[in-house]
Amino acid sequence: MPLFCLLLGVAFGFILSRSGAADYNYIQGMFLFEEFQLYGIIGTAVAITAPGLWLLKRYGRTLTGRPLVIERKAGHRGNLYGGILFGIGWSITGMCPGPVLVNVGEGKLYALAAFAGVLVGAGAFGALYPRLVRPFRLPPLAVGTGEG
Numbered sequence: 001m002p003l004f005c006l007l008l009g010v011a012f013g014f015i016l017s018r019s020g021a022a023d024y025n026y027i028q029g030m031f032l033f034e035e036f037q038l039y040g041i042i043g044t045a046v047a048i049t050a051p052g053l054w055l056l057k058r059y060g061r062t063l064t065g066r067p068l069v070i071e072r073k074a075g076h077r078g079n080l081y082g083g084i085l086f087g088i089g090w091s092i093t094g095m096c097p098g099p100v101l102v103n104v105g106e107g108k109l110y111a112l113a114a115f116a117g118v119l120v121g122a123g124a125f126g127a128l129y130p131r132l133v134r135p136f137r138l139p140p141l142a143v144g145t146g147e148g
Contacts, residue, residue, distance in 0.1 A: 012098070013098070016098060017105075019041055020041075021038060021099065022095070022098075022102035022103055022106075023094075024095070024103075024110075025094075026038055027094040027099075028091075028094055031091045056070075074139060076138055077137050078132070078137070093114040093117070095111065095114045097118055100114050100115050101115070
């Protein structure tokens, strides 16, 4: 299974790279409403994924036959502020976590700074989470994989 996941990740990274979804200029152009290619890529991803999710929910089983359980997550202030922070970082660096790794793999030096920012930000969030729970009304932090 880990080899399959690695191959799937490499294929996904290749598609991101070849489609321009990891290209700084395309991403900046999207945020400036000058390039519309990425809107098409995102729309295509939604159009392909939505029917699959509908089928999974309708039949309630995964492809392996296991029961499918999709829990609705409660909304809270952290979703709004986290989304704003994510969007700011995405627009400044031109990368979100997937494309950061694609750009590092393509040998783009500036991507290392963005990757360092991802690691520092994730670490800071984990360290500061207990202090952020009350002001942002965040849910308790779940520990473990969630698989039992």
